[in-house]
Amino acid sequence: MVDEQFKQQVDAYVDEVWEDVVADIDRLVRHESVEDLSAAEPGKPWGPASNGALVEAERMAERLGLEVTDVDGYLGFADVPGASGPDRHIATIAHTDIVPVGLGWHFPPLEVTRKDGYLVGRGVQDDKGPFVLSLYAAHFFARRAAAGETLPYTLRCIIGNNEETGMGDVPYYLERYPEPLFCFSPDADFPLICGEKxxxxxxxxxxxxxxxxxxxxxxxxxxxxxxxxxxxxxxxxxxxxxxxxxxxxxxxxxxxxxxxxxxxxxxxxxxxxxxxxxxxxxxxxxxxxxxxxxxxxxxxxxxxxxxxxxxxxxxxxxxxxxxxxxxxxxxxxxxxxxxxxxxxxxxxxxxxxxxxxxxxxxxxxxxxxxxxxxxxxxAPFYISPDSPEIQALLATYAEYAGKPDAQAFTIGGGTYARHFARACAFGPGDFDPDKPAWVGGEHGPDEAVSEDALRRALKIYIVAIARLMELDL
Structure with a gap:
């Protein structure tokens, strides 16, 4: 599946949809999706603000041609059906909830500001921006499926809604649906995270x-x-x-x-x-x-x-x-x-x-x-960096980043990956030596992410998913 022609098609696709990607990130950032258990109700277990972002994300997925399921408001998922059927699927999982906005911002935290090649706003890095990338990666394959090219495995984008405060959404999901054959979370840094404290x-x-x-x-x-x-x-x-x-x-x-x-x-x-x-x-x-x-x-x-x-x-x-x-x-x-x-x-x-x-x-x-x-x-989580799935992702990152010696590493952060038997965290954060001094990090004021880095990450995700689809899982 992955050859030079395929990669040229990926490049053209990203150019075509990029302004839509940024617009959809902005739509999500406008939701102050902080957990509020005091306002929880059936169908909105994390409160109405978090649920608003989940519903927005599900609408995006439907507009992009994915088959959407809401799981009682705990989270949702959006599928590109494959020949394997829904139970044998490769998944991404990202989240639409955020930490509180906090103090010290110099830009509007609840909308996307473009400045000096960066997108600024709460969640652009963690994790609304990466989540939107996962949807558009799936959209690439949904368009090919509509043209008759069926994937060997179902591709599922899991839409998390409780990552920042406890990850109570994933256990609810796993009680009702089978584990993915493999899953990665675009909620961390490249090259690839194979273990978490x-x-x-x-x-x-x-x-x-x-x-x-x-x-x-x-x-x-x-x-x-x-x-x-x-x-x-x-x-x-x-x-x-x-x-x-x-x-x-x-x-x-x-x-x-x-x-x-x-x-x-x-x-x-x-x-x-x-x-x-x-x-x-x-x-x-x-x-x-x-x-x-x-x-x-x-x-x-x-x-x-x-x-x-x-x-x-x-x-x-x-x-x-x-x-x-x-x-x-x-x-x-x-x-x-x-x-x-x-x-x-x-x-x-x-x-x-x-x-x-x-x-x-x-x-x-x-x-x-x-x-x-x-x-x-x-407890700590770890997957061998020698597994074929990890090697496929690492090879794709190395190719697009021009870093042939890229290695998997471990972190102190906690991502959704720890809840699955075979999973990892895979970008889109990356070392940026030219990052301006005003750029803030995740959970802090002026949270920002390089627009070029996100564009490259979208290409990486599409090609990496295509390579995962070629494995015997």
């Missing part, structure tokens, strides 16, 4: 101590993002508080001061170069004596949790030869019924376990007068 989340809850000097602590957007801004409402005189790096102080009513700490946010799995605002805030409050006895104990816990992002200060550090070091970050802090609640997110290698992390963090909590509980967890 274990995922772990938990939370510390203080005793009922809030209010003596600290009326409220609040910071972060989601547990799996490093906190970029955190605030404290405290009983103090603003005029008496000194200036400090990354700290802003302002009066907040009689006898009250609002202290805002600004850090450098980022994805929990990639803490290098970030600054956790929760730690900045805790250190300032302690230095200025802005804590009662119980509050001080909790702030000292926050200092320990933010001393490093690799679990060393908290005593859970670990490493192995596949995944490298464990990471552990403090994500969100809230004040609930007079108690402070601090979440943590850890990505761990094979040399430790979720049980071991829980045991150590429970000891740390007890030493600071707090309680700790694990809230979620998944």
């Amino acid at each position: 274990g995922l772990y989340q938990g939370r510390f809850t203080s005793g009922q101590v809030a209010g003596e000097k600290i009326v409220e602590l609040d910071g972060g957007t989601v547990p799996n993002a490093i906190c970029g801004q955190a605030t404290a409402l405290v009983r103090a005189d603003a005029a008496s508080l000194p200036a400090a790096e990354r700290i802003a102080v302002e009066p907040a009513g009689e006898g009250l001061v609002r202290i805002t700490a600004t850090g450098i946010g980022g994805h929990a799995s990639m803490p290098a170069g970030t600054v956790n605002a929760i730690g900045v805030l805790a250190r300032y409050l302690l230095a200025q004596g802005l804590a009662g006895a119980g509050e001080r104990d909790f702030l000292e816990l926050l200092v320990t949790l933010t001393e490093d992002a690799y679990g060393r200060a908290s005593g859970i550090a670990a490493a192995d030869d596949k995944f490298g070091e464990l990471t552990c970050v403090a994500g969100t802090i809230r004040t609930v019924d007079g108690r402070f609640v601090q979440t943590v997110d850890s990505r761990y290698p094979t040399t430790t376990t979720g049980e071991a992390i829980t045991a150590r963090l429970s000891e740390l909590a007890a030493a600071h007068g707090c309680a700790f509980e694990q809230t979620s967890g998944d």
Whole structure:
């Protein structure tokens, strides 16, 4: 199937549809598809905002000639039927939900802005842009099928809707439909991700101590993002508080001061170069004596949790030869019924376990007068880079990127791939030495992605799928 003529047809197709691709990315970005379980209802298990993006995506797939199935609002899928029938299928899986928009944007976060060869907006990189690529890759084959060229296997685009907050959509799907023969998720980086660290989340809850000097602590957007801004409402005189790096102080009513700490946010799995605002805030409050006895104990816990992002200060550090070091970050802090609640997110290698992390963090909590509980967890995932499916994808990337030595690697992030027996994460992110300084990353402000990189990724996906279809699966 894949020869020079085929690749020329792919090039022509991408040129033909590209403006439609960008327009469809914009349609999805306009949905603020953040999970809201408080508004969940039958058919909208992740809330109406997330469901709006799912419905939009399903309409796109229908318009592109795919056979669409909505799975009770948990997620959906869109097929190009193959000779194998629906149960024997090759799949892509991407997601239409997002993390909250957050602060610090210089561009409208809920629409696509074109600037300097980049698309800007929440989800253009993670994962609405890549999802739209998956639909258009399937559309390429749907048009050929309409002309009489039937695929050997059904091609299925799974439309996820709960990736950012728990991936509860995939288990629901797998209870009702057979596993793909092979599946890749365009929700990561090239060349190819063959393994993912274990995922772990938990939370510390203080005793009922809030209010003596600290009326409220609040910071972060989601547990799996490093906190970029955190605030404290405290009983103090603003005029008496000194200036400090990354700290802003302002009066907040009689006898009250609002202290805002600004850090450098980022994805929990990639803490290098970030600054956790929760730690900045805790250190300032302690230095200025802005804590009662119980509050001080909790702030000292926050200092320990933010001393490093690799679990060393908290005593859970670990490493192995596949995944490298464990990471552990403090994500969100809230004040609930007079108690402070601090979440943590850890990505761990094979040399430790979720049980071991829980045991150590429970000891740390007890030493600071707090309680700790694990809230979620998944074991590490790994597929051999020597498998024929992985080799087919790697060869396609290497050809289009001009990188013959491209190798599969492992990450600390968690993608949908970990939920399937034979799967991987495959682009579209790639190293960009010419990336402008203003370009933001996933989960942060000014999230942006190179338009040329997306165009190339669409070609890679079409050719890679064609090569997967040639395998004996």
